[in-house]
Amino acid sequence: MSYNHNDSSIAHRISDSLQRENIDVVFDYKDISVGENVFDQIRYMYETSETVIVLLSQSLFTSDYFRYEFPKYFFDEARKRKVNIIPILVEKCQIPSDFLEYEIINLTNDFEKGLQRIVQKLKIIPEISFDRFSPMEFEEFTYDLLKAYGFKNIQREQRVNDFGVDFIAESYTKDVFGFPNKEVWMIETKFYREERFSINSLHRIIESFNYINRIDAKILLITNSVLTSVAEEFIEETQRNRNIEIKVLDGAKLKKVVSKRKRLLNKYFLR
Incomplete structure (x- = not known):
């Protein structure tokens, strides 16, 4: 303290x-x-x-x-x-x-x-651990997480040829004047057993973003891993140079958002 x-x-x-x-x-x-x-x-x-x-x-x-x-x-x-x-x-x-x-x-x-x-x-x-998850269970957990935090019209597995993302969803906020504001999110999940999140995964996500051509969308990356400093620098540079908004929920942040949702805790972690 x-x-x-x-x-x-x-x-x-x-x-x-x-x-x-x-x-x-x-x-x-x-x-x-x-x-x-x-x-x-x-x-x-x-x-x-x-x-x-x-x-x-x-x-x-x-x-x-x-x-x-x-x-x-x-x-x-x-x-x-x-x-x-x-x-x-x-x-x-x-x-x-x-x-x-x-x-x-x-x-x-x-x-x-x-x-x-x-x-x-x-x-x-300390009870929140992703160690028992499989990649499929982590993706299912992500779907429930998105619902718990108010995402709407959640669509799974958006794929064009060899490019795709795990989810496309919408969120609704209010601007400073109280008017509704819709945001479209391309959401990718990455589950790792041991290794940390790699820069190659980020390149693939950006390629999918460009190919699917949702210029109105933002990118949300959800992973149980920890981003390397190289990955963090790549995200900052991409946002600055290509005007793409990228949000990341890595392992540490993910635990914090989960701790605020009792249903998620009971379903996945306090069993």
Whole structure:
């Protein structure tokens, strides 16, 4: 658990509550050696933990130490190492953008309800594993995931000659004025036993996108694996140079979105 010393009382309150749920928490850094680089040791503790809880407050963000403790590459390393980050709002304040990709648990309105949500996340996420899936089961799980998150008109196996994608689906949002906005998604699933997601798979997806010629579509890639840095750079370059929007749900993000849908949890993971 990371927090500013001004928030120590609520940090202890949260820690005591989690300990009563048999959840081990390290939050006072007593074992850090004096004379060594403190921030290197803290980062090592973060990177070797299953979960990092960060208490968000004005005191934390205005601290001189904040940029040393949470540099930009911390979030990149957390994604690569599959470290689960749980930001907890303990004081109303402006939140830096790096934390906004995570589900933020708000304790400022209802502390007990927020605490229950923390316990739920800490106990459920380790139960979410794709190890028992086959490629076909992963594709079926993806179909249910799309339905659970409101995708409409889901069509399976869109194929032209040797090119194809697993699903084409629609999602509906509202623009800033409240008018409906339809988005078309070409959705590809990639299931891996051991290896990480490859750049070759991305090339094939882009080729299929070009061949099927749905210029109005966006690409959604869903995989249980972790993207390599080369794959991430390829996606960024493709979006920038070819004006194709690509969203990725890799293994770490996939666990987080699944944890928010009870039916998916019960059907696929809590059996």
